[in-house]
Amino acid sequence: MREVQGRVKWFDPAKGFGFVLAEEGGPDILLHSNVLRNYGQNSVADGARVHIVAQETPRGIQAVEVLAITPPDDTDAPALADFDDVDPAIMADAPLEPARVKWFDKSKGFGFANVFGKAEDVFLHVEVLRRSGLSDLQPGEALALRVIDGKRGRMAAEVCAWELATKFT
Numbered sequence: 001m002r003e004v005q006g007r008v009k010w011f012d013p014a015k016g017f018g019f020v021l022a023e024e025g026g027p028d029i030l031l032h033s034n035v036l037r038n039y040g041q042n043s044v045a046d047g048a049r050v051h052i053v054a055q056e057t058p059r060g061i062q063a064v065e066v067l068a069i070t071p072p073d074d075t076d077a078p079a080l081a082d083f084d085d086v087d088p089a090i091m092a093d094a095p096l097e098p099a100r101v102k103w104f105d106k107s108k109g110f111g112f113a114n115v116f117g118k119a120e121d122v123f124l125h126v127e128v129l130r131r132s133g134l135s136d137l138q139p140g141e142a143l144a145l146r147v148i149d150g151k152r153g154r155m156a157a158e159v160c161a162w163e164l165a166t167k168f169t
Contacts, residue, residue, distance in 0.1 A: 004029065030059075032062065035052075043135040086157075090148060097145050106135075110124060120154055122147050122155065122156055128157065
C-alpha cells in the first residue's frame with residue numbers, strides 16, 4: 001500500500017465508483033463508493049484533489065482509504081450570483097452546523113437540508129456542492145453546513161462531511 005496524491009477523473013454515485021489520476025502518472029486508480037463513504041461522503045466532484053491510500057490488486061490499483069479531499073480549483077468559474085450581496089467574511093465565519101439532506105435533485109441543480117434543531121429548510125445549490133468537493137447528495141445523508149441568510153432565504157455557503165461538524169461543535 002502507498003499514499004497517492006491525485007485528482008478525481010470522474011465519479012458516478014449511481015454506478016458506485018469512479019477513477020483517480022495520480023499526480024505521478026500511471027494507470028487510473030479505482031475509487032469505490034464504499035471507500036468514499038468510509039471518509040464520510042457519498043460523492044466527490046470531478047477535478048477534486050484527493051490524498052488516498054492505494055494498493056495493487058489483480059484487477060488493478062484501487063483506493064483503500066481516503067485521507068483528504070480538496071475541492072476543485074475554481075479559477076474559471078464565475079461567482080455564484082446568490083452570494084453577490086453577502087460579505088465573504090460572513091460566509092467564512094458562519095459556524096458549521098450538523099444537518100441531513102431532505103432531498104437533492106442534481107438534474108434540477110438544487111435541493112434542501114434540515115439543520116438539527118431548526119425548523120426551516122436550508123437551500124442547497126449544486127454549484128456550492130461542487131465548490132465544496134461534492135457532486136451529489138442522497139436523502140438522509142448527514143452533512144456539516146455553513147448556512148447564511150441569502151437571496152433564497154437560508155442557504156448553504158459550504159457543504160462538508162459530517163465528521164467536520166462533530167469536530168467543531
